[in-house]
Amino acid sequence: MTLLFFLFGFLLSTTISNVAAKDFCIADLKGGLTPGGYPCKSLQSVTVDDFVFSNFTVGTPNQLKMSFTPAFVEQLSALNGLGFSLARVELEEGGVVPIHTHVDATEVTIPTGGNFTIGFISSDNVVYMKTISEGNIFVIPKGLLHFGLNVGKGKHSAIYVFSSEHRSLQVVDLALFGSNLDSNIVAKTTFLDIEQIKKLKTLFKGSG
Ligand SMILES: *[C@@H]1O[C@H](CO)[C@@H](O)[C@H](O)[C@H]1NC(C)=O
Numbered sequence: 001m002t003l004l005f006f007l008f009g010f011l012l013s014t015t016i017s018n019v020a021a022k023d024f025c026i027a028d029l030k031g032g033l034t035p036g037g038y039p040c041k042s043l044q045s046v047t048v049d050d051f052v053f054s055n056f057t058v059g060t061p062n063q064l065k066m067s068f069t070p071a072f073v074e075q076l077s078a079l080n081g082l083g084f085s086l087a088r089v090e091l092e093e094g095g096v097v098p099i100h101t102h103v104d105a106t107e108v109t110i111p112t113g114g115n116f117t118i119g120f121i122s123s124d125n126v127v128y129m130k131t132i133s134e135g136n137i138f139v140i141p142k143g144l145l146h147f148g149l150n151v152g153k154g155k156h157s158a159i160y161v162f163s164s165e166h167r168s169l170q171v172v173d174l175a176l177f178g179s180n181l182d183s184n185i186v187a188k189t190t191f192l193d194i195e196q197i198k199k200l201k202t203l204f205k206g207s208g
């Protein structure tokens, strides 16, 4: 009888810890981000709050008239290892999303209000562009340059899903005009006028 209890208890405890360990890997943010994600928090320190992000609200708009609230693994540690993340975006009337790319993530746009013109440019330079509103979903394949404009009256809002727990972001204007790449090299390699480059370097706080 004692042996049975012992065996049952042993089976139960190993089952519980194994199942839990395989079910999720809550990010230990202090462990640092590696190419394989964050290390897992110990199961003893996991609570229900690791699965909840309570601040998925609209924040204050930036210079681009855009509020961007990420729900990446840094905000929602349960996303660690799950291969996706989210963001909530609101764009004031006339606001734009400058041309940019996420080399590590496909993006899904789910508009929840307003009229939004969104598009991407394929690697063979074909433009795929459409004005979308609530009820539409638009997919931007991984790594392609894309952009958006609020073309409606009033605010445009959307939920974004990315196929990465913390998607990377490279904005073309910032790479060219917000960096310290020498203006003469920017002019030669983009075929733009040097005066225009100097203007944009000032605007995007670049140097060189
Ligand atoms: C919630 O988000 C806003 C901006 O998006 C930020 O200012 C605030 O500190 C956040 N609150 C918490 C509890 O994280």
Ligand SMILES: *[C@@H]1O[C@H](CO)[C@@H](O)[C@H](O)[C@H]1NC(C)=O
Binding pocket: 114, 115, 133, 151, 152, 153, 154
């Ligand atoms: C969006 O476009 C439709 C069709 O042109 C129009 O009826 C609607 O008023 C527009 N909505 C906004 C918020 O601009």
